[in-house]
Amino acid sequence: MAGAEFFKSMIELRKKGEKVGICSVCSAHPQVIEATLEFSRKANLPALIESTSNQVNQFGGYTGMKPRNFRDFVYRLAQKVNFPLENIILGGDHLGPNPFRERPSEEAMALGCQMVEEYVRAGFTKIHLDASMYLGDDQRTPGEPLDIEIVAERTATLAEAAERAFWEKGSGEKPWYVIGSEVPMPGGSFELEGPPEVTSPAHFRQTVEATREAFLQKGLAEAWERVIAVVVQPGVEFDDSRVFVYSREKAQELSRALTRYPDLCFEGHSTDYQPPRALREMVEDGVAILKVGPALTFSAREAIFMLANMEKELLPLYREWQPSELFGVVEQVMLKHPKYWEKYYQGDEGRLRFAMKYSFFDRVRYYWAYPEVQEALKRLFSNLRSVELPLALLSQFFPLQYRKVRDGLLSKDPEDLVKDWIGMTLEDYFYAVSPQK
The missing domain is CATH 1.10.400.20 (putative tagatose 6-phosphate kinase domain like)
Known part of the structure; x- marks a missing residue:
């Protein structure tokens, strides 16, 4: 099932009360990707494989791979394990100016747009647009996030670049977008004193409304129809030796706020190491896209x-x-x-x-x-x-x-032993996102 079919189906099923979702694997580890492909085949689900803006970008990132290189890398692994290429959804995570945040805003945004364009041209169809960070010449307010209107306008600028790249490409599937970035630094937080604060319903609504308005002002009404998720912090995180487990009681107000937006779901980052029950409750409460990375490479290690x-x-x-x-x-x-x-x-x-x-x-x-x-x-x-x-x-x-x-x-x-061991972690995620009888 291609990305367009799957995301449409997922949202429609959720509107009907089916608590379904998808596991998003963010990793460049070959055994992790192979295990994901093999497990996806068993579960009869598409495999959503993502790379981050620091991991893969137009300059190679820390993996040394540009978007087209990462695509080919995943496709080679798929051919090795006989997984159908049409059942792979490629995603880009935190795409935008993040790797260039120390540069002046105009330069950082130009490079962020270039990155997004390369991802879209390479066939990535799930695009997380992230312009939430302060850039080199932004006026900073200590302890305060970047103004939400600035974030929304820059997010729409990134979307404009993605749409342009798709139309210049002239074929393939249109991009599907994820917005928002209510998350700590990628890879876990090392300064936590306790569980992170859950995203407030007000912040979630402001993100949606401001970003929608920015899209419409740039003539991107049709692209807005392909915004499927908003990244939120549902109160989960891990650090060096602790895991903060999901509490649906603390997240219930945020979950209720989603009912105003039936065409959207939440995307949860840092869901690594959560127990199966917590993952399932997150999906039931609106976090339909569960992103996981370090927990899988931890299993591989x-x-x-x-x-x-x-x-x-x-x-x-x-x-x-x-x-x-x-x-x-x-x-x-x-x-x-x-x-x-x-x-x-x-x-x-x-x-x-x-x-x-x-x-x-x-x-x-x-x-x-x-x-x-x-x-x-x-x-x-x-x-x-x-x-x-x-x-x-x-x-x-x-x-x-x-x-x-x-x-x-x-x-x-x-290698089979390694992949099967990784599969025990994947099993928790596929249980959480699958229809429950």
Whole structure:
């Protein structure tokens, strides 16, 4: 089911009282994407795969990929696992001036528009427009967000660029838009003293009305009909070691505010690590788009580290192996390039090294693509593929996967074990967004 069909169907079903939604996977981790595609096929749902403006942009982002490169990367993985390309919805998250926020507003917005255009030309059809941040020459009011009218006007400018890119492209599916940015910094918050404040109904309504008016002033009435969601903060977040779980009691006023806008739903960010019950309640209360990223790469890291421990146990039996030394390699690369974790972790050397491996922030996810780490990972997989993995060892480290292997439902290939482990997290999200009997 293509994006246009799915989003129309989702909104219409919600109007009829069906509490359905979609899981949005924001990741460039290959095993995470493959697991998402395979799980989506089992659930008979489209796979919504997103990249962020810092991750993928016209200059490559931290992944080194431009939008068309990320598209091709996802499509190659889909072909590898025999997933139909027409059932993939590509999304862009926080698209706009965010990566260029230190520059003057005119320059930052021009670059933000260029980014949006490249995403649309590459075939991305779910576009989150985010102009909520202060730019280089904006007058700042300490402790106050950027004026909502300025945010709305800049959001409409980004939409205008997206529409222009689509019409110049001349084919494909029109973009569907998400507006708003009532969220903390991507990847989790490291300054939280308690659960985050839920978006106020007034702020939600102001965002919708101001942005709609800005769209109409730019002649984008038809594009406004393709605005499907507003990003809100439903009161969920995580930090280094804590998860703040959704409370529907605290979010009930926000949920009621959505009834005035039957053609819209909420999009929730930082839903990582939420229990299945909380995810389901969020969908029931209007958060129909559940974005997840670090929780899935955290699961991938768990599985890869378990494989590395299996390798260590097997090394005395297979002395001809060249050990992957995965733990040491990952730590060395993170220490050599601390820019992705140093602002998140604090404490003495022991605490830092522990957090680098096991924190909910999962800053390890920024390092899997480094050549040294890739080489260690390939060596790890190669070693484990070269032998018949003992079932007893598999039961020790992957007890649930052991049962599937025992019953002929899963292979012992290390990549399959990793993807199945990731699938246990995906299962929570697909349960939450699927129709309940």
